[in-house]
Amino acid sequence: MSLSPGDRVSAELTGSGRPAADVVIEPDAERLARAVAEAVVARLAAAQAVHGSASLVVTGGGMGIAVLERIAGLAAEPVRETVDWTAVDIWWGDERFVPADDDERNEKQARAALLDVVGVPAERVHAMxxxxxxxxxxxxxAAWYAGQLADAAPEGRMLPRFDVLLLGMGPEGHVASIFPASPAVRDDRPVVAVRDCPKPPPTRVSLGLPAINNAEEVWLLVAGGGKAPAVAQSLGGADPADLPAAGVHGRRATRWLLDAEAAAELPSGG
Known part of the structure; x- marks a missing residue:
């Protein structure tokens, strides 16, 4: 029997030695985007209550931008938790190495969807x-961006605190711009240049797995039946060289946030 919408389970990553990942399933992509947006607002508000500021690593793609649009919508609603957007640092998980005004830029899409809407200060927007x-x-x-991360990090560390790091996933299991069997899978640098991507545009800059896995919480946002096999294989403990999504995890929590179609091949109980 498969997992159903509304299910929330923990999935032990086979042989990983890491804490179990949380799996949350929503009925469809629209409700998934809304639920993730509400959860991001709550998590950032909680981080600000503890630290006085918060940090969010954003992702592109259809689901990533849909979530940012819904976060912007929540800013106008009387929700329980509120975020001071002047005290949120925005980082990117990856970026297409194209001109600044190119519609392919994750930065351009994120600014239109959220950052310009809620007024994140320019000095807190850390674009690639x-x-x-x-x-x-x-x-x-990539080397410059690694330097920016180091400059924002506490003394003695190379990376700042990431409260939430959002990731999409491709049908072949890529995350950020780390593709299966690519050199980036095994690169231990915090930021890497990626050339000859199988998905256009071919040249990109991406956080490496060490930087991604430094986040307090990593949330993978996945919708669509075409990604169901990679979801099941990743949660089943696939080799990250074959499915990079299987190699990502947060320091405190790893959350797979799925729509029903993406969860279709998960067995009951994860």
Missing amino acids: PPSDGPFAEPEDA
Whole structure:
């Protein structure tokens, strides 16, 4: 029997030695985006209550941008938790190395969906460089972004606190711009240049797995039946070299937030 919408279970990652991942299933992509948006607002508000500020790593793609749009909508609603957007740092999990005004830019989409709407201050928006910026090569852009992370980190560390890191997942199991069997899978640098991606545009800059796995919480947002096999295999303990999504986890929590179609191949009980 398969898991059903509304189910919330813990899935032990086979042989991983890591805490179990939480699996939450919503009936469809629309309700998934709304639920994730509400959860992000609650988590950021909680982080601000403890630290005075919060940090969010955003992702692109249809589901990632849909979540940002719904977060912006919540800012106008009388919800229980509220976020001070002037005290939220925004980072990116990956970016397409294209010109700044290209519609493919995750930054451009995120600004239109959320950042410009809620007024995140410019100094708290940590965008990855575009191809028409100061760096002609993605390797130099990646090194610069690693430096930005280090500058924002506590003394003695190379990475700042990420309260929530959002990730989408491709049907072949890629996350951020880390694709199966690519050099980025085994790269131990916090930020990597990625060339010859199988999905256009081919040149990108991405957080590496060490930076992703430094987040307090990693949330994977997955919708659609075409991704169901990769979801099941990742939660079943697949080799991250084959399915990079299987290699991501948060320091405190890992959450798979799925619609019913994406969860279709999960067995009962995860």
